[in-house]
Amino acid sequence: MRIVYLNPCGKLGGAETSLREVLASIGAAEPDWELWLVLGEDGPLAEIARNLGVHVIVRPFPPALARLGEGGARSTWWPLLRAAGSAGSYSRRLASLLRQIKPDIIHSNGFKMHLLAAWTCPRHTPLVWHIHDYVSSRRLMSGLLRCFGKACTVAVVNSKSVSKDLLAILPYLHVVPVYNAVDLQRFSPAGKRLDLDALAGLPPAPSETVRVGLVATFARWKGHKVFLEAMATVSSEIPIRGYIIGGPIYQTDGSQWSKRELQQEADRLGLGNRLGFTGFLDDLAPALRSLDIVVHASTSPEPFGMVIIEAMACGKAVIASQAGGAAELFDDGENAVAHPAGDAATLAKRISWLASDAKLRRRLGEAGRATAERLYHGKRLATELLAVYNQASQHTHRGLAGVSAQPQVTMPAGTRSRTK
Numbered sequence: 097m098r099i100v101y102l103n104p105c106g107k108l109g110g111a112e113t114s115l116r117e118v119l120a121s122i123g124a125a126e127p128d129w130e131l132w133l134v135l136g137e138d139g140p141l142a143e144i145a146r147n148l149g150v151h152v153i154v155r156p157f158p159p160a161l162a163r164l165g166e167g168g169a170r171s172t173w174w175p176l177l178r179a180a181g182s183a184g185s186y187s188r189r190l191a192s193l194l195r196q197i198k199p200d201i202i203h204s205n206g207f208k209m210h211l212l213a214a215w216t217c218p219r220h221t222p223l224v225w226h227i228h229d230y231v232s233s234r235r236l237m238s239g240l241l242r243c244f245g246k247a248c249t250v251a252v253v254n255s256k257s258v259s260k261d262l263l264a265i266l267p268y269l270h271v272v273p274v275y276n277a278v279d280l281q282r283f284s285p286a287g288k289r290l291d292l293d294a295l296a297g298l299p300p301a302p303s304e305t306v307r308v309g310l311v312a313t314f315a316r317w318k319g320h321k322v323f324l325e326a327m328a329t330v331s332s333e334i335p336i337r338g339y340i341i342g343g344p345i346y347q348t349d350g351s352q353w354s355k356r357e358l359q360q361e362a363d364r365l366g367l368g369n370r371l372g373f374t375g376f377l378d379d380l381a382p383a384l385r386s387l388d389i390v391v392h393a394s395t396s397p398e399p400f401g402m403v404i405i406e407a408m409a410c411g412k413a414v415i416a417s418q419a420g421g422a423a424e425l426f427d428d429g430e431n432a433v434a435h436p437a438g439d440a441a442t443l444a445k446r447i448s449w450l451a452s453d454a455k456l457r458r459r460l461g462e463a464g465r466a467t468a469e470r471l472y473h474g475k476r477l478a479t480e481l482l483a484v485y486n487q488a489s490q491h492t493h494r495g496l497a498g499v500s501a502q503p504q505v506t507m508p509a510g511t512r513s514r515t516k
């Protein structure tokens with residue numbers, strides 16, 4: 097069996113972190129399978145995948161295609177036309193590459209690759225779209241996915257919430273929710289920690305300081321401003337220090353904060369040494385371990401929220417926005433604590449509450465780790481994806497080979513699924 101994975105970005109955003117676990121878990125479950133990864137940009141993911149035994153080919157996107165995002169396309173048609181032009185020549189090269197590799201399955205990750213894959217996928221090769229984000233709010237992408245949806249054999253999504261959203265746009269699609277996994281060895285309570293103060297260029301904090309971190313890319317909806325406002329609201333008598341961990345990693349136009357904008361906001365709120373920026377970190381596990389409280393503050397419904405399960409796996413007390421797929425990942429008050437998305441005042445109360453109660457933090461952290469061990473491990477991910485691949489292969493070749501018994505795909509209760 098030979099699978100080609102297609103991913104636009106070489107840096108590690110959420111969808112790439114998810115893909116890393118897909119590659120690792122499929123590689124472990126089926127060591128004889130040949131896994132290939134074609135990237136539209138060079139970056140750390142290439143090396144990570146090579147170390148997992150994956151054949152990696154980097155075919156950089158032309159700049160107009162790399163920069164195109166909803167933000168850029170909304171303002172004018174010009175970026176879209178330019179991107180369409182360069183996508184044409186890129187897709188011809190991709191098609192020729194796929195003809196050489198001769199995959200049994202193509203698994204695309206990321207919107208641009210879904211479209212390019214639909215365009216170039218050889219006939220009779222099943223195409224699995226792995227959709228990590230809401231589609232209905234993106235007009236351009238919804239329209240394009242509708243045009244190309246017939247080429248997709250199965251769409252894997254990361255939560256029930258994303259499944260519902262996708263089916264509203266493409267009701268005929270066969271959609272299978274598969275929750276992401278986390279590497280439970282790397283993301284564990286014991287291991288290397290970091291000097292976050294030094295990384296942020298701050299003087300060492302007093303020993304009783306409770307460290308609170310927002311770990312996210314600089315996408316505008318990740319709630320950096322809500323976090324800053326909450327940090328400024330927490331009483332100065334509570335010894336806390338906040339850290340913004342991450343950076344503006346995407347190439348798309350108009351979709352993310354710059355460090356300068358966030359620093360200005362922190363200055364305006366008078367946060368001073370109560371807050372620091374560590375910058376982007378390749379390895380998040382040591383950073384998470386160095387925190388006492390991990391905050392997830394997305395202001396729009398979060399499709400999944402990798403950091404929530406990573407922080408749970410590290411045994412940390414997590415405060416997460418209760419919206420979208422993120423709300424499916426934990427039970428409020430049991431293994432994490434919820435706050436309404438975008439509500440800085442409530443977030444400040446939750447931070448103050450956990451910062452003042454070390455026992456509660458420990459209880460939440462232990463329950464979080466137990467949940468990660470029960471639900472978010474790679475074996476479960478591999479079992480569910482293998483069922484999807486099996487289903488996709490039979491589906492595409494139905495006319496040739498006929499469909500035998502239905503494979504077992506574990507679907508969370510209440511999820512709709514339809515056959516093309």
Ligand code: GLC
Nearest residue numbers: 110111228254399400401402
């Ligand atoms: C995307 C989503 C995020 C999710 C990740 C992995 O980045 O926005 O919510 O955690 O994909 O599925």
